[in-house]
C-alpha cells in the first residue's frame with residue numbers, strides 16, 4: 001500500500017508541475033471552473049483580498065492565522081521579484097490590522113533556485129518590513145535536496161531577526177540533529193511530518209514509528225524553549241500533546257491547513273486550545289490542490305464531489 005501511495009503522490013506532483021496542463025486548464029473555461037471549485041475547499045481565492053477576508057473571518061472566531069501566497073520553484077528573475085513584491089504588499093496590508101497573521105512562504109518562491117544571495121536579500125527586506133509592523137515571518141521546508149540551503153539562509157537571517165521561524169520535517173532522519181543545532185537561540189519552529197517523497201535511506205514513511213519520533217521532537221523543542229507550532233491533523237498526536245500538558249505552555253500552539261479536518265480545529269478551539277489556521281491564496285491554486293490530493297488520496301473523491309456540487 002505504501003508503494004501504491006508513493007506512486008500516486010509522485011504522479012499527482014508531476015501533474016502539478018506540468019506547465020502544458022496548467023495552460024490547457026487556463027484556456028478551457030469549463031475545466032478551469034470545475035477545478036477551481038475543488039480547490040476552493042483548500043485555497044481562499046486568487047487574490048490577496050480573498051486571503052485577508054478569510055483571515056478576518058477566522059480571527060473573529062478566535063483562531064490565529066498564517067497566510068501563504070502560493071508558489072514555489074520559481075526559475076526566472078521577474079517571477080521571483082513579483083513574488084517578493086506580493087509578499088511585501090501582504091505585509092503592508094497586514095500592518096494596518098490590530099492582530100496580524102503570520103506570513104509564510106517558500107524560499108524557492110523568492111529566488112532559491114536562482115541565487116542564494118538574492119534569496120537572502122529578499123528575505124532580509126521582508127524581515128525588516130515585517131519587524132516594524134510586528135509581523136512574524138515563517139519559512140516553509142521543501143524537499144531534502146534543499147534542506148541545507150534553506151537552513152543556512154534561515155540561520156544567517158535569524159541572527160538579526162528573531163521574528164523569523166523555520167519549518168522542520170519529522171520524517172527526515174536529520175531533524176533531531178537540526179533541532180539540536182538550533183538550540184542556541186529560542187527559534188520559532190513549526191514541526192510537520194513532511195509532504196515530500198524522500199528516499200528510505202534518509203527518512204521514514206507515515207507510521208507509528210514516525211508518530212513516536214514526532215512526539216519526541218515536540219518534547220525536545222519544548223525542552224529547548226522554542227516557540228512551537230505543532231502542525232498536524234493527526235488526532236492521535238494531538239490527543240497525546242493535550243494529555244502530556246504541552247499545549248498549556250503559552251509557547252505552543254496547534255496549526256492546521258485551511259479546509260483539512262475543520263471539525264478537529266473547531267473542537268480544539270472550542271476547548272480553549274490555541275489553534276492557528278494556515279490559509280493560502282494565489283493564482284497557483286492548481287498546484288496547491290494537487291499537493292493536497294497527493295498527500296491524502298481520498299481527497300481525489302472529495303474533489304470530484306466538490307466539482308459536481310452545484
Ligand code: FDA
Nearest residue numbers: 140141167192193194195231232233234255256257278296
Ligand atoms: P498524516 O498525513 O499522517 O494524516 C493524519 C490524518 O490527518 C489523516 O488520517 C487524515 O485524517 C488527515 N489528513 C492529513 N492530510 C490530509 C489532507 N490533505 N486532506 C484531508 N485530510 C488529511 N510539509 C512540508 O514538507 N513542508 C512545509 O513547510 C509544510 N508546511 C505545513 C504547514 C502547516 C500549517 C501544516 C499543517 C502542514 C504543513 N506541511 C508541510 C504538510 C505536512 O508535512 C503534512 O504533509 C500534512 O500536514 C499531512 O500530515 P499530517 O501531519 O496531518 O499527518
